[in-house]
Amino acid sequence: MTMNDDLAFLTITDLARAIHDRKVSPTEVTRAMLERIERVDSRINSYITVTSDLALQQAKQAEQDLVSGKDAGPLHGVPIALKDLYATKGIRTTGHSQVLVDWIPDEDATVTTLLRQAGAVLLGKLAMHEFAFGAPGFDTPFPPARNPWGPEHITGGSSSGSGAALAAGLCYGALGSDTGGSIRSPAALCGIAGIKPTYGRASRAGVLPLSWSLDHVGPMARSVADCALMLEAIAGYDPKDPASADVAVPDFTSTLNNGVAGLRIGVPRDWFNEADGTHPEVLAAFEAALGVLAGEGAQIVEVDSAPFIKARAANTIIMISEAYAYHEDTLKTRPQDLSTGVRNRAREGAFISAADYVDAQRARVILGNHVRSIMRDVDVVASPAAPQPAETFEEQDPDARYRMPSYTPVYNLTGLPAMSVPCGFSSDGFPIGLQIAGRAFDEATVLRVAHAYERATDWHQRHPEL
Amino acid sequence: MASEEQPTVESILAGAKHAGLPLTEDEAAELVKGVGRMQDMARTVRSLLEPATEPAPVFSPGEWQA
Numbered sequence: 353m354t355m356n357d358d359l360a361f362l363t364i365t366d367l368a369r370a371i372h373d374r375k376v377s378p379t380e381v382t383r384a385m386l387e388r389i390e391r392v393d394s395r396i397n398s399y400i401t402v403t404s405d406l407a408l409q410q411a412k413q414a415e416q417d418l419v420s421g422k423d424a425g426p427l428h429g430v431p432i433a434l435k436d437l438y439a440t441k442g443i444r445t446t447g448h449s450q451v452l453v454d455w456i457p458d459e460d461a462t463v464t465t466l467l468r469q470a471g472a473v474l475l476g477k478l479a480m481h482e483f484a485f486g487a488p489g490f491d492t493p494f495p496p497a498r499n500p501w502g503p504e505h506i507t508g509g510s511s512s513g514s515g516a517a518l519a520a521g522l523c524y525g526a527l528g529s530d531t532g533g534s535i536r537s538p539a540a541l542c543g544i545a546g547i548k549p550t551y552g553r554a555s556r557a558g559v560l561p562l563s564w565s566l567d568h569v570g571p572m573a574r575s576v577a578d579c580a581l582m583l584e585a586i587a588g589y590d591p592k593d594p595a596s597a598d599v600a601v602p603d604f605t606s607t608l609n610n611g612v613a614g615l616r617i618g619v620p621r622d623w624f625n626e627a628d629g630t631h632p633e634v635l636a637a638f639e640a641a642l643g644v645l646a647g648e649g650a651q652i653v654e655v656d657s658a659p660f661i662k663a664r665a666a667n668t669i670i671m672i673s674e675a676y677a678y679h680e681d682t683l684k685t686r687p688q689d690l691s692t693g694v695r696n697r698a699r700e701g702a703f704i705s706a707a708d709y710v711d712a713q714r715a716r717v718i719l720g721n722h723v724r725s726i727m728r729d730v731d732v733v734a735s736p737a738a739p740q741p742a743e744t745f746e747e748q749d750p751d752a753r754y755r756m757p758s759y760t761p762v763y764n765l766t767g768l769p770a771m772s773v774p775c776g777f778s779s780d781g782f783p784i785g786l787q788i789a790g791r792a793f794d795e796a797t798v799l800r801v802a803h804a805y806e807r808a809t810d811w812h813q814r815h816p817e818l
Numbered sequence: 819m820a821s822e823e824q825p826t827v828e829s830i831l832a833g834a835k836h837a838g839l840p841l842t843e844d845e846a847a848e849l850v851k852g853v854g855r856m857q858d859m860a861r862t863v864r865s866l867l868e869p870a871t872e873p874a875p876v877f878s879p880g881e882w883q884a
Contacts, residue, residue, distance in 0.1 A: 665862035672856060683839060692848075699845075700852045702837040703830070708860040715866040754855055 360388055360521030361815050364578040367524055368426040371418070378418070378429030382411035382473050385431045389475065389522050392818050395503055397495040398517035400436050401444055402476040407431060410473045417471065426581050428471030433523040435511050436477040437484060437560035438464050438569075447560045448480045450493050450689040451682055461558025462593070463527060463569055463586040470585040475523050478513030482694045484529055484562040485675060487748055488512060489691040496745070499542060500816040501782050505742040508541030510534040510562075514572045515542035519783075520818055525573045525582050531562045532667055533738075533760025535570050536772040540737035540785025543774045543814065545802065546572035547579045550793045551767030552597030554583070555590030563674035564595075565713075566667065566764040575812060576773060576803040580604035583795060599793050607796050612804045613649030615797070617642070618730035622657035629756040630739045637776030637784040638736045644808050645734070645801070653730055659722035660735075663762035666719065669704055669712035670765075676701020693750075720766040727768070727791045732801050735759045737772035737785030759787055769795045773802040774811035783811070825853040 359381065362370070370376045386404050393399050414429035434440065437447050439457035441464075446452045460468070468474075479497040481488055488496030488506055497512035499505040500520040507515045511528030515538030518526055528535040530548040539546030548570045556567055571582030584605070589598040619642065624630045646652050676683075679690070679698040687695050727733065739756050763770040768789055775786035786805065790798040806812055823829060827846045830853060834841040841849075 662862070662866055665859040666866070668859050669856065669863055687840070696845075696848055696852060699834075699839065699841070699849055700856050702839050703825070703833050703849075703853045704856050704860065708856075708863065711860070711867055712863045715863045718866060751851065 357521065359384055361574065362524070363575040364426065364430050364524045364573060364581055365575065367430055368428070371429045372423075378411040378414040378473060379408065381429070382407050382431050382475070385475055385523065392520055393522060395818060396498045396500050396516045396520055398479055398497045398513040398520065398522055399433070399476045400446060400448065400479050400494050400513070403443060403474055406443070407473050407475050414471050414473060424469065424471035425585070427467065427525075427585055429473060430471075430524050431473045431475045432467065432525040433475045433478050433514070433517055434464065434527050435480050435514050435529060437480060437529060438527060439558035440464055440474070440477065443477065445477065446493070447483045448492055448494055449482045451686070453493050457558070459558060462555040462590045464558065466586050472525075472585075478517055478526060480512055481510035482691050483560065483679070484510040484531060484534055486693040486697045487750065488745070489693045491691045499742050499782070500818055501543065501742070504744045505782065506541070506745060506748065508537035508738065508742065511538050511546075511572065515539060515544060515546075518542065518544045518572055518574055519816060521815060525571060525578055527569060527582075527586070528572045529559060529562075530568045530570060530764065531566045531671055532764055533758065535572055536737050536760050536770060536785065536787060539572055539772040541742040541783060543783030543811070544572060544574050545576050545579050545771065545773050545806070545812065546570065547583060547771035547795065547798065548763060548769065549583060549587065549795050550597070550769045552595050552599070553769070553793065553795065554586045555588075555593040555596050557590055557592035561678055563671040565674065566671055568764065576771075576799055576806050577605060577608055579771065580608060580799045597793070602796055604796055604799055607800050608803045610800050611648060612645055612801055615650045615732070615801065616653050616730040617645055617650045617801070618653050618655035618726060618733040620655050620657035620660045620733065620735065623660045624736055624739070624757060624759065630736065631741060631778070633778045634736045634739060634741070634784050638786065641775040641786045641805060642734065645805055648804050648808055650801070655726045655730060655733065659719045659726070660762050663719050663765045664758050666712040666715040667761035667765045669708055670716065672697065672701045673704045673709040673712075676704070716765050719762070723762065723766050723768065731797055732788050732790045735787045737787035741778040741782035741784055763789050768792055769798050771798055771802055773806055775805070775809070776811060777814070825850050825857065
């Protein structure tokens with residue numbers, strides 16, 4: 353196998369096969385990836401820290417292990433990267449912020465450890481929106497990640513570097529985090545796959561928080577099967593995370609190929625329309641995606657839109673309140689170390705009353721019950737993942753963003769699993785995402801539906817020219 | 819600050835003082851829109867809770883695990 357772009361854009365599934373068949377070694381693929389990062393990343397700024405020496409050392413170890421018959425599974429020897437809010441022992445972890453610019457953790461996050469144990473090779477730490485909060489800023493210590501499909505365009509966030517690096521072929525898998533859509537939005541806008549699992553499915557111990565009761569961690573990759581492989585590696589009970597769920601972790605890949613024949617896919621149609629700000633090309637791509645799933649044998653069923661429409665306000669009140677609690681000391685003692693956007697947004701939390709926060713948590717239960725009652729009648733719910741394709745940095749307008757619909761926060765509020773998978777491109781060449789959400793701890797069905805869609809289309813096989 | 823009041827620079831400065839949050843007048847002016855937006859959202863949330871006599875559910879992260 354030659355070290356070319358075809359290698360860079362392999363899926364984990366294919367790379368793992370190539371490694372195990374000795375067609376390419378972990379050291380060869382890691383070196384090729386590091387060279388590509390060196391050559392390409394200055395155009396998209398997806399990495400904050402590249403851990404070249406560690407990566408080559410881990411790759412060499414993986415090679416020795418595999419030769420001696422110690423096989424840790426499909427991630428063994430596979431180069432991956434982490435959003436820069438996962439603690440990495442001995443490696444700077446910044447949250448993309450001046451506040452933590454020199455922080456070197458003494459311990460790994462639980463999921464960092466799990467990926468190490470699975471034999472993954474760490475290429476480095478990825479750019480993000482500062483503290484996973486707000487929009488990409490130019491007043492942070494590192495530049496914002498740019499969209500590989502057009503560097504004047506945003507990536508979506510807050511897992512911006514994770515989306516950009518995967519779309520650009522600069523890693524094979526990545527971890528993002530998601531408090532209101534921060535895995536699914538960059539997955540949609542960068543044309544890759546990403547899953548936010550059920551609340552409690554994967555540990556947040558050692559992960560910088562944005563909002564404790566809404567934060568989720570999850571994988572991003574270039575295929576649904578790769579997301580399933582990574583989720584298997586990081587899922588499971590962890591006493592270090594008080595929200596961690598002691599629930600058995602299934603083999604997510606074993607049911608991927610079961611197809612969608614007979615499954616019921618709920619569609620809350622009143623949730624998305626052009627009048628509310630959803631781009632017509634997003635709506636067209638979504639309808640075409642439903643057509644594909646129906647063609648594969650799924651039954652499309654209209655469901656009540658009300659709880660989906662109403663969820664965002666409660667999610668925002670909870671998120672901003674909890675973010676203020678986390679950042680309060682910084683806002684009082686060194687506010688100049690936060691970017692203007694994050695500083696202002698966190699300060700808004702000081703003006704949300706305790707009663708407003710409690711009411712938002714009460715509304716959360718009511719809305720959650722409603723969504724779960726809808727989910728009892730369908731296997732999954734489908735929607736667009738984002739209302740618009742990637743806008744330019746110049747077009748960013750926080751007021752307009754709040755006026756637009758948002759399809760992701762409802763699943764943070766309810767804790768239900770949801771993923772984005774590529775479902776088309778805008779007329780100017782930017783990716784569009786399809787969101788599939790499911791019942792609690794039923795990531796397997798979410799992945800199965802997304803995989804069936806992916807298998808029937810070729811959107812995920814397109815890559816930007818860099 | 820009562821949620822029904824439209825925020826002003828003055829009310830934001832007063833609220834910040836109450837919270838012990840250092841804030842200049844210019845910084846307070848930057849928050850007027852955002853604080854107003856939070857108040858709108860709080861009103862939307864309250865509208866979901868009528869009637870107020872309903873028992874108050876409390877969010878429990880693990881409740882759906884049952």
